[in-house]
Amino acid sequence: xxxxxxxxxxxxxxxxxxxxxxxxxxxxxxxxxxxxxxxxxxxxxxxxxxxxxxxxxxxxxxxxxxxxxxxxxxxxxxxxxxxxxxxxxxxxxxxxxxxxxxxxxxxxxxxxxxxxxxxxxxxxxxxxxxxxxxxxxxxxxxxxxxxxxxxxxxxxxxxxxxxxxxxxxxxxxxxxxxxxxxxxxxxxxxxxxxxx
Amino acid sequence: xxxxxxxxxxxxxxxxxxxxxxxxxxxxxxxxxxxxxxxxxxxxxxxxxxxxxxxxxxxxxxxxxxxxxxxxxxxxxxxxxxxxxxxxx
Amino acid sequence: xxxxxxxxxxxxxxxxxxxxxxxxxxxxxxxxxxxxxxxxxxxxxxxxxxxxxxxxxxxxxxxxxxxxxxxxxxxxxxxxxxxxxxxxxxxx
Numbered sequence: 001x002x003x004x005x006x007x008x009x010x011x012x013x014x015x016x017x018x019x020x021x022x023x024x025x026x027x028x029x030x031x032x033x034x035x036x037x038x039x040x041x042x043x044x045x046x047x048x049x050x051x052x053x054x055x056x057x058x059x060x061x062x063x064x065x066x067x068x069x070x071x072x073x074x075x076x077x078x079x080x081x082x083x084x085x086x087x088x089x090x091x092x093x094x095x096x097x098x099x100x101x102x103x104x105x106x107x108x109x110x111x112x113x114x115x116x117x118x119x120x121x122x123x124x125x126x127x128x129x130x131x132x133x134x135x136x137x138x139x140x141x142x143x144x145x146x147x148x149x150x151x152x153x154x155x156x157x158x159x160x161x162x163x164x165x166x167x168x169x170x171x172x173x174x175x176x177x178x179x180x181x182x183x184x185x186x187x188x189x190x191x192x193x194x195x196x
Numbered sequence: 197x198x199x200x201x202x203x204x205x206x207x208x209x210x211x212x213x214x215x216x217x218x219x220x221x222x223x224x225x226x227x228x229x230x231x232x233x234x235x236x237x238x239x240x241x242x243x244x245x246x247x248x249x250x251x252x253x254x255x256x257x258x259x260x261x262x263x264x265x266x267x268x269x270x271x272x273x274x275x276x277x278x279x280x281x282x283x284x285x
Numbered sequence: 286x287x288x289x290x291x292x293x294x295x296x297x298x299x300x301x302x303x304x305x306x307x308x309x310x311x312x313x314x315x316x317x318x319x320x321x322x323x324x325x326x327x328x329x330x331x332x333x334x335x336x337x338x339x340x341x342x343x344x345x346x347x348x349x350x351x352x353x354x355x356x357x358x359x360x361x362x363x364x365x366x367x368x369x370x371x372x373x374x375x376x377x
Contacts, residue, residue, distance in 0.1 A: 010355055014314040017362060018321060020371050027324040035323035036316055039309070088234050090256075105219050105293030107337060108353065117309030123353045124305065126298040132221065132272045133265055133294045141301050152270035156293065158217050159254045159275030160236045211287055215338035220287055221294040243334035265294065 039117065047078055048114040048164055049185035051091075053178045056169040065091045069164065078114060080162075087111065092155060093166040094192075099150050100165045101139065101192030103131035104157040111162035115190050122191065132156055142193040165192040197278055199255055203229045204284040207257070207276060215243035218280045222272075226284045227259035230273060238277055252278040289345025315354040322361055331364045339363040 021027050051073060055062035065072035069089030070081045080089045089111065092100040104110065108123040121127050130138050135152045139145070146152065155163045167189045173181060188194035199205060207222040217239045233254045241249030256275050261268030292298075310316040325331065339360035340348075348356065365371040 010352075010358060011312065011314040013362075014317050014321075014358060017358070018317055021321060021325070021365070024371060026328070026330060026365070026370060027321060031324040031327070032317070032320035035320040035327075039319070090233070103293075105221075106217065106290055107340070120305030120307075120311070120353075121301050121303055124298075124302050125292060125349065126301045129292040129295040129298050130301070132219075133261075133296070134268070135270050138301060141303065153258070154270060154272045155256075156219060156272060156274045158219055159233065159277065161233050161254075161256065161275050215334055215341060219293045220291045239334040239337070242332045243338040245335070 039112070043112045043114075043116050045114075045116045045185075045187035045190060046182070047076075047116075048111075048187070048190040049182040050076055050178075051078070051114065051164065052166055052185045052190070053182035055091075055166055056173075056181050057178045062093075062166070065166065066093060073114065080111065080113060087160050087162040089114070089164060090155075090161045091164045091166050092153070094168045096168065097149070097151055098153060099139075099146055099192065100153050100155060100163075101131060101135055102155050102157065102163045102165060103128060105129070105132055106156075106158055109157035109162065111164060114162075114164060115187055119187070139193060142188065144194060165190055167194075167196045170196055197283075198253070199229045199232070199278075199281070199283070201229050201231055205229060205255070205257055205281045206284040207274075208280055208282055212240065214240060216240050216280070218276065219274060221264055222257075222259055222274050222276075225259050225263055227257040227263075227274075230256040230258050232256075233275055236277070238279065250279070254278070255281065257281070288341040289343065289348035290341045310354075312354075318354045318357050318361070322357060325361065325365075330370060331368065335364055336360050339367075 054076065055065050061072065069091045073080050073089055080087060094100055105128050108118060110118040110122060132154050135154050157163060170184060184196055186194050186196065189196045204226060206226045207218055207224065209224040233256050235251050236254050237249040237251050254275050254277050256273050258271045258273045261270045261272060264272060340356050343356060343359055
């Protein structure tokens with residue numbers, strides 16, 4: 001079965017549902033457009049990267065980030081606690097001996113505003129099922145081979161914590177400005193499936 | 197019930213007949229409180245339209261992989277509402 | 286409740302599909318589903334837990350075969366009908 005066949009029924013059903021919802025006055029085109037506009041305009045891994053770069057540059061900020069993620073994000077202008085989709089931002093720091101990675105086994109919880117829309121693999125059955133059981137094998141598929149004595153901690157986002165991994169600052173980056181540091185940080189680094 | 201970091205807890209074995217947020221793989225398993233993660237409405241109540249829902253402390257609890265799967269050296273941290281937990285002593 | 290979504294630790298799903306790492310939505314209809322849910326939730330027509338509950342009640346043999354946003358679509362349809370906000374939908 002080709003992708004076109006798989007797509008057709010869902011696309012038709014969505015159009016049908018949307019028409020019914022709009023006719024019933026449960027939503028409007030304008031509201032729907034605004035939801036997508038907000039996603040595309042504000043949700044980005046660049047936000048998480050800015051938080052990480054600040055933490056690498058300012059030990060005081062790093063301490064505040066680990067103590068209260070929401071307040072530290074707000075310092076940089078990111079609102080993570082607003083009504084409706086508020087969550088507790090929990091930053092977890094990688095160290096030379098410990099590596100953190102994030103999963104949501106029950107659905108696909110994820111701090112979209114700070115990491116951007118989640119990648120398909122994060123929502124996939126293999127990632128959701130395997131990350132908690134064999135994280136080392138999963139990380140190897142991402143090309144991340146950790147030393148055997150590195151302690152791996154897998155955080156399953158089963159409640160209202162949304163996690164952000166604070167990667168270890170790469171060696172040889174002492175002279176870099178915060179903007180340059182932010183450019184080193186990848187979305188996968190913020191999830192813990194890459195070193196940075 | 198206030199559980200301080202380090203307290204040993206067990207995720208309840210109960211498998212209620214409605215929405216809940218206990219992953220099956222920790223049910224009946226013993227772990228250790230990492231920290232409290234704030235007070236949040238109980239999903240079991242909200243999913244059933246019970247208003248107001250109970251509001252409880254959520255705890256981040258870490259479980260050793262060897263206990264969950266019989267092998268492995270990693271930790272798995274799961275966030276669990278207070279009523280999902282009992283003290284393991 | 287033990288349901289089809291509760292897959293942490295299950296084996297046999299194969300390698301992580303690393304190729305699927307591009308745009309937020311693979312198809313236009315997925316963006317419409319995302320937007321619909323965003324508006325309906327913002328209006329308070331259902332809670333996130335009612336939405337998740339509807340996803341989790343999809344029979345496991347179907348749940349595992351549906352894509353992420355197909356599950357969302359099914360859940361929105363279910364919740365709106367159950368709350369009498371829309372008459373029974375023809376989903377064929």
